Amino acid sequence: MSETKYLLFLGCVIPYRLSSYEISTRKVLAKLGVDVVEMPEFNCCGYPMDSVNHDLMLTLAARNLCVAEKQGLEILALCNGCFCSLNETNKMLKEDKELREKINGYLKEINMEFKGTTEVKHLVHVLAEDVRFEKIKNAVKRPLTNLYVAQHSGCHLVRPTKFVEHGDDPENPKMLKDLIKLTGAECVDYQDEARCCGNPIIGVNEEVPFEMAREKLDHMRVAKAEAMITVCPFCHLMFDLNQPRIEKTFNEKFEMPVLHYPQLLGLAMGFSPEELALNTLRVKPVKLLEKLRTN
Amino acid sequence: MTYEEKSVSSKFSDEIRHRLGGETIAFCYQCGTCASSCPVAKVTDKYNPREIIKLSLLGARKEIVAGDTIWLCCSCYNCQERCPQEVEIADVIYTLRNIAIQEGNVPDIYVAFAEGISNEGRIVPVSKFAEKKREEYGLPPIKPANMDALRKILQATSFSKIQFKKGEAQ
Ligand code: SF4
């Protein structure tokens, strides 16, 4: 199994609603020598169905895992939710024989069988553990000095630690911070960094997640962050797409650009803002780009 | 009889314990660490994970299953990481949602998700417009999911039997 070749799992949301994440990821990975193989006919990772029917969630995830096993590749997920359900299912089915037999019973209907021969990684793990810091550092051509940003790792990249085994601190995640520092930018500390964006419940209640996101934006502003860095489409939609509505609801101005980590890294690697689809962000990073120009 | 007077191993808590994800519920000793770790509880007093666990243990099935509170968990796993009794709180709440949905308490958003899964195998529908945009960006096309296979999975896992409409919980 090649160390730098993965089956790319885009999930439901990124391909149609957040191309900027996909575009910047592909650009950066190609330049770092990481091969991605497209995943034909993928289905939902299962995450949205966990609340509905646990067996279905496991079986949807397991079908995707079977596709990866057949191709002999590890899965690279860009979304925290996809990473969570695919990784959790992979671990559970490997460890629990009874459960594996049950889910394989469902998969038999479609002539598939979970064997337990693949691994699931998030983009952050691939960059930090497989590509490694040295190589990323060498690829940085235009360090983003004097730029102050805040990380938002989101929840499922680091929790639950029962299934996420990459040694990051669930209360104070460091992996994304270290990756940010490689770009030359400063990664500021702020209050309650490990806290959730609120997006998972936005379909049932808007008030609560808006208040959760507002608090996070406020804490970042207090720490003087000039941008926020995310690694999940749901977190990104919450803070970028919804930011104008959050501002309106609370009668506050944040104007906090929200960049996908590969956009930040891409800028440091010398890609233009257009190549990284920065122009498609809802909160325009005007000041940030101006600062980088005059740096 | 009030809930407090009932035994903590109610019929409902047994039902939960015997489902995947619900196994740890009875370890709870009501310390409240979960509630004080919860980002949702921090911004609204409508939500309290300790209370959900308590009512479930005490057998308040209808209140939990037909109520709104279980849908407010963000599944952030903060509480679960900190619970001194290793109660898998977020997983227990998923289990409670599975039961609620079986009983007909289905928030609209899950009706929409279920439709997406049933029709396309994904929650965001394949669209010609979005495909065109992908082409403009130079991104490879997204193929439709294998619906023949997925329909069989939906049948096998009994998902197809769930009634996705709003109704009174039993
Ligand atoms: S933290 Fe654990 S033991 Fe304490 S109240 Fe919450 S579920 Fe119960």
Ligand code: SF4
């Ligand atoms: S998992 Fe749910 S109950 Fe636990 S802290 Fe997060 S939002 Fe609160």
